[in-house]
Amino acid sequence: MVLNIALFAMVGWAIEGLRVGASIFSIGTLIGALTLIAGKGFSGWLERFAAAQAAADTKIAVRDTIYAHALQIGPVGLDRERTGELVNTSVDGMDWLEQYYSIYLAQFFVGMISPVLVIAYLATQDIVTALILLLALPLPPLLLGATSQRFKAVSDRFFATANHLSAQFLDSLQGLTTLKMFNQGKARGEQFRQENETLRRETMRLLAVNQIMLFVVDGGFALATTTALTLTSLWRLSTDSITLGTAVTFVLLSFELARPLNLIGQFFFAGAIGRAVAKKITAFLDTPPGVAETSPSAHTITITTAPDIRLEGVTFQHVGRDAPALDNFSLTIRAGERVALVGASGAGKSTVFHLLLRFIAAQKGTILINGIPISEFSPDQLRASISLVSQDPYIFYGTVEENLRVAKPDATAEELERAMRAAHFDDVVAQLPAGLSTIIGERGSTLSGGQAQRLALARAFLKDAPIVLLDEPTSQLDSQTEAVIQDSIDHLLKNKTVIIIAHRLSTASRADHIVVMEHGRIVESGSPAGLLRQNGVFARMVHLASGVMR
Structure with missing residues (x-):
C-alpha cells in the first residue's frame, strides 16, 4: 500500500508539473517511476507468495496436529466421532482453511490497514480531507460486524451439512453388503438425494448472504468512500486548498482504498466457511486425550x-x-x-x-x-x-509385506518368512498372484476372514x-x-x-x-x-x- 501511495503521489506530481509547465522528464524521474512500478509488482507477488506459503504450511501443520491428537485420543475416544466427518474436515476442510488464510485473511488485514495509511498520507497534504475520511473509518468493521453473525450461522450449517453428507457416504460404502442384502440401496440413495438437496440449499443461502455482503461493502463503503473523497477533492480544489495534482492523487487513492474491501466482499464466504472449519477443528482438539501425558520421570x-x-x-x-x-x-x-x-x-x-x-x-x-x-x-x-490379536484385525490397503511390517518395520526377510510359517500364512501368500507384493484391498477385502486372522497372527509372531x-x-x-x-x-x-x-x-x-x-x-x-x-x-x-x- 505504501508503494501505491508513492506511485499515485508521483502521478499527481507529474500532472501538476505539466499544468504549470515544469519539466518533469528526467533520468531520475524515469528511474523513480520504474522503481515504484517494479516494487509494486514485486511486493504484490511477495504478498501472494507469502500468503500462499503460510496457508500451505498451516494446512500441513493442522493436518499433522489433527492426526497427532487422534492418536492421543485413541480408538476408544474416537468411537464418539464419525469417521467420515473427521476425514471431510481434514481434507476438504483444509482447502477452505487455506482460502481463509491465503485470500480472505490477507485481504482483511490489507483492507483494515489501507484506510489508516491513506488517512496518514492525506493528513500530510490536506488535513480537512483527512478528517472527512477519518469519519468514515469505523464503517468497514461496523458493516462487516453487522453481517458476520448471519454469515456465521449459514456457514456453520453449510459445513455441518457437508460433513454429515461425507460421513453418510462413507458409512454407505462400508455397509454396501448390508444395504444390498436388505434391498436398501435405493432407499439410501433417496436419503443422499435429500441430503444433497439440503447441501444445495445451504450453498445458495451462503451465496445469497455473500451477495448481500458484496452490496453492503461495495455500496455501503467502497462506492460511498470513493464518491465522498472525489467530491471533497473537487471542493478543496475549487477553493485552491489543494493543487490539481494532489486532487488527482486523492481520487486515485479512493479507488485503491476500495479494492481490498471489494475483495473482502468477494471472498467473505471463504472466510466464513474457513472460520466454521477452524471452529470444528478447535472442538476436536479440545477433546481430552485417552490418557494423560507421561511424566518426565517416566521409566525408560x-x-x-x-x-x-x-x-x-x-x-x-x-x-x-x-x-x-x-x-x-x-x-x-x-x-x-x-x-x-x-x-x-x-x-x-x-x-x-x-x-x-x-x-x-x-x-x-x-x-x-x-x-x-x-x-x-x-x-x-x-x-x-504388547502383541494384540483381535477378533476383527484391521488390514490396511497396501501390500501383504507392508501389512506384516506394521508389527516390525525393520524385520528381515528371514523374520518375515519365519513369522508367516509359524502362523500358517505362508501357504496363503504362496497362492497370491504377486506373493508378498500383492495389494490387499481396504480392510483386507481380498482376503477371507481366516486369511486375515492368520495375517494378524503372523504380526504377533513377528513382534514377539x-x-x-x-x-x-x-x-x-x-x-x-x-x-x-x-x-x-x-x-x-x-x-x-x-x-x-x-x-x-x-x-x-x-x-x-x-x-x-x-x-x-x-x-x-x-x-x-x-x-x-x-x-x-x-x-x-x-x-x-x-x-x-x-
Whole structure:
C-alpha cells in the first residue's frame, strides 16, 4: 500500500508539473517511476507468495496436529466421532482453511490497514480531507460486524451439512453388503438425494448472504468512500486548498482504498466457511486425550521377559454410561501365566485390554507391571511390549509385506518368512498372484476372514512381545485349521504373560487360570477343571452352550 501511495503521489506530481509547465522528464524521474512500478509488482507477488506459503504450511501443520491428537485420543475416544466427518474436515476442510488464510485473511488485514495509511498520507497534504475520511473509518468493521453473525450461522450449517453428507457416504460404502442384502440401496440413495438437496440449499443461502455482503461493502463503503473523497477533492480544489495534482492523487487513492474491501466482499464466504472449519477443528482438539501425558520421570526400561501384571481396585466408567465397565476390579497375573477372561458381552473384558494398552486410563485404582505403575510408562514403551490379536484385525490397503511390517518395520526377510510359517500364512501368500507384493484391498477385502486372522497372527509372531493379548484369535478359522494354528499359538505364548478373551471352551481350556466376569466384577476364578467341578457360573455357561461359550 505504501508503494501505491508513492506511485499515485508521483502521478499527481507529474500532472501538476505539466499544468504549470515544469519539466518533469528526467533520468531520475524515469528511474523513480520504474522503481515504484517494479516494487509494486514485486511486493504484490511477495504478498501472494507469502500468503500462499503460510496457508500451505498451516494446512500441513493442522493436518499433522489433527492426526497427532487422534492418536492421543485413541480408538476408544474416537468411537464418539464419525469417521467420515473427521476425514471431510481434514481434507476438504483444509482447502477452505487455506482460502481463509491465503485470500480472505490477507485481504482483511490489507483492507483494515489501507484506510489508516491513506488517512496518514492525506493528513500530510490536506488535513480537512483527512478528517472527512477519518469519519468514515469505523464503517468497514461496523458493516462487516453487522453481517458476520448471519454469515456465521449459514456457514456453520453449510459445513455441518457437508460433513454429515461425507460421513453418510462413507458409512454407505462400508455397509454396501448390508444395504444390498436388505434391498436398501435405493432407499439410501433417496436419503443422499435429500441430503444433497439440503447441501444445495445451504450453498445458495451462503451465496445469497455473500451477495448481500458484496452490496453492503461495495455500496455501503467502497462506492460511498470513493464518491465522498472525489467530491471533497473537487471542493478543496475549487477553493485552491489543494493543487490539481494532489486532487488527482486523492481520487486515485479512493479507488485503491476500495479494492481490498471489494475483495473482502468477494471472498467473505471463504472466510466464513474457513472460520466454521477452524471452529470444528478447535472442538476436536479440545477433546481430552485417552490418557494423560507421561511424566518426565517416566521409566525408560524395556520389558524383555514375561512380566507379572496386577490390577488393584480398578474402576472405569465410559462417558454417557450409567454403570462402570469395571467396578473395583482386582486381578493378579503371574509372570508367564495364561489367564482367560470369560463373560457375557459388556462384562468388561475389552475394557481390561484397553486399560493395559493405555487407550484409556483407570479413574480409580492402580495397574502395575513388574511392580511399576502403568502410568509411569509412556504409551509407546508399553505398547512395544504388547502383541494384540483381535477378533476383527484391521488390514490396511497396501501390500501383504507392508501389512506384516506394521508389527516390525525393520524385520528381515528371514523374520518375515519365519513369522508367516509359524502362523500358517505362508501357504496363503504362496497362492497370491504377486506373493508378498500383492495389494490387499481396504480392510483386507481380498482376503477371507481366516486369511486375515492368520495375517494378524503372523504380526504377533513377528513382534514377539513379552505380553500377548488375544481376543478369540481363531474365531474366523474352521475347526481343522484352528487345530493346526492352536499349536502355533501355543508356541507363540511360551514364556509370555498372556491374557485371552475367550468365547469358546476350546480357547478357555488352554488357559492356566479362568476369570469369570459380570458387570465389571469377578464372580469366579480358578483353573478350567476346578471351575467345572464347582458347577458354578462357568460350568453353567459351558453346559448351556454345549461346548461353545457365547
